[in-house]
Amino acid sequence: MNVNELREKRTKLWEGAKAYLETHRNEKGTLNAEDDAAYNRMMEDMDALGKEIKRMEKQEALDKELNLAISTPLTAKPQTGAMAEKKGRASDGYRDAMLVALRSQFKQVRDVLQEGVDTDGGYLVPEEYDSRLIDILNEENIMRNLGHKITTSGDHKINIAATKPAAAWIDEGEALTFGEATFSQTLLDAHKLHVAIKVTEELLYDNAFNLESYIITEFGKALANAEEDAFLNGDGTGKPLGLFAETGGGTLADTLTTGIKSDDMISLIYALKRPYRKDASFIMNDQTLIALRKLKDTNGAYIWQPSYQAGEPDRILGYAIHTSAYAPKDAIAFGDYSYYNIGDRGTRSMSVLRELFAGNGMIGYVAKERVDGKLILPEAVQILKLGA
Incomplete structure (x- = not known):
């Protein structure tokens, strides 16, 4: 059974549960113990189906990701597209300058570090x-x-x-405290x-x-x-x-x-x-x-x-x-x-x-x-x- 069939089954179960709830309410608008237990079992089945759907969706996503990684080898240089420029302490220049400063005992301190x-x-x-x-x-x-x-x-x-x-x-009429x-x-x-x-x-x-x-x-x-x-x-x-x-x-x-x-x-x-x-x-x-x-x-x-x-x-x-x-x-x-x-x-x-x-x-x-x-x-x- 695939994920779409599970979704359809869960939808039908939900419609049935709503109908069951409407047809089994007593004059007080509540359910007796037996009907309540039956309705709760329907909800448990709903939760179980929901978990299984999420599990299968995650499985499909992982399969797709792994297949993509195998079928589409990296042929271009990473991050060649336009990217938002990092500034301040988040910039690549600041990070690289800090590493250079560490290795040079802070003798090679670049201007980019002055803000820090x-x-x-x-x-x-x-x-x-x-x-x-x-x-x-x-x-x-x-x-x-x-x-x-x-x-x-x-x-x-x-x-x-x-x-x-x-x-x-x-x-009534008494003073407020x-x-x-x-x-x-x-x-x-x-x-x-x-x-x-x-x-x-x-x-x-x-x-x-x-x-x-x-x-x-x-x-x-x-x-x-x-x-x-x-x-x-x-x-x-x-x-x-x-x-x-x-x-x-x-x-x-x-x-x-x-x-x-x-x-x-x-x-x-x-x-x-x-x-x-x-x-x-x-x-x-x-x-x-x-x-x-x-x-x-x-x-x-x-x-x-x-x-x-x-x-x-x-x-x-x-x-x-x-x-x-x-x-x-x-x-x-x-x-x-x-x-x-x-x-x-x-x-x-x-x-x-x-x-x-x-x-x-x-x-x-x-x-x-x-x-x-x-x-x-x-x-x-x-x-x-x-x-x-």
């Missing part, structure tokens, strides 16, 4: 490079995937409703984070070595690790304020004096207010997960549920688990981490340190960024402190 001079010395990373740094930060840092990212040009103020108006019953809605503010600042590495002159001048990828990858991993540690444990002094911070972090749900039990995990889930539970998940250390994997419910079933689908996280009691080497071993966080705001101030910059390591025949490179992070609603994340 950083206030602290050094040059702003070209847009292509900066995008790849962001990719590495997102991949290595769980909080950049879970939190809410903001790009700021200055101190970023976030308004928070401190009190909300409440409704009240009144009799007025409540006051007040607001507070939290501020996202910009803390400087840097990473420095040394490379030998041999690597620097070896054209076969992909210097730019090496530097960007190493810088990205180092920045991501430092960020994740701060986003989880930072005290807000010279660094972001972390989720697990004693003051300004998540709300303390409970402190256990004994080993953790299944009931403690259930209590943690329901310590979080219902609106936040919809998108909530756990954050914990790998060592903590070892203890949780051994817990069972009253029926003897493990509360830990492994993922059977690639890319999907494991779950506990239906909620996703995210592990981090930087999460404390004596605490578990549960909440909606979209209320953790991450503020990136501008772009990242790179500079070279030549004289410092000249005696060792090495060149130093430094990447810098300014970033802040803060949980703007502490009630959106609940923290369970663990006992021995």
Whole structure:
């Protein structure tokens, strides 16, 4: 059966389902249990056909793409047509000039780099490079995937409703009562984070070595690790304020004096207010997960549920688990981490340190960024402190 036949079958099934619904409603306009079950089965068949149609459409597209790649060999020079000219830090000239500057220890600095001079010395990373740094930060840092990212040009103020108006019953003709809605503010600042590495002159001048990828990858991993540690444990002094911070972090749900039990995990889930539970998940250390994997419910079933689908996280009691080497071993966080705001101030910059390591025949490179992070609603994340 081809995709067109499946579409026709799905259309007929939909028309039949609509007709069935109209002819089986009772005087109240609803369906009885038997008719409702029959209608739901029709909808399940509709969904199944829809998934199969999408699967076949994707298969046809892949077949077409692969056949095209085989049947139409490349005979012309790529990108010979007219293309929109890239300007500024996105231009090819800026990217090439940055690579030349890196290899020449910033002796061959072209005019095209002047627009990227950083206030602290050094040059702003070209847009292509900066995008790849962001990719590495997102991949290595769980909080950049879970939190809410903001790009700021200055101190970023976030308004928070401190009190909300409440409704009240009144009799006819009775005077209205007025409540006051007040607001507070939290501020996202910009803390400087840097990473420095040394490379030998041999690597620097070896054209076969992909210097730019090496530097960007190493810088990205180092920045991501430092960020994740701060986003989880930072005290807000010279660094972001972390989720697990004693003051300004998540709300303390409970402190256990004994080993953790299944009931403690259930209590943690329901310590979080219902609106936040919809998108909530756990954050914990790998060592903590070892203890949780051994817990069972009253029926003897493990509360830990492994993922059977690639890319999907494991779950506990239906909620996703995210592990981090930087999460404390004596605490578990549960909440909606979209209320953790991450503020990136501008772009990242790179500079070279030549004289410092000249005696060792090495060149130093430094990447810098300014970033802040803060949980703007502490009630959106609940923290369970663990006992021995």
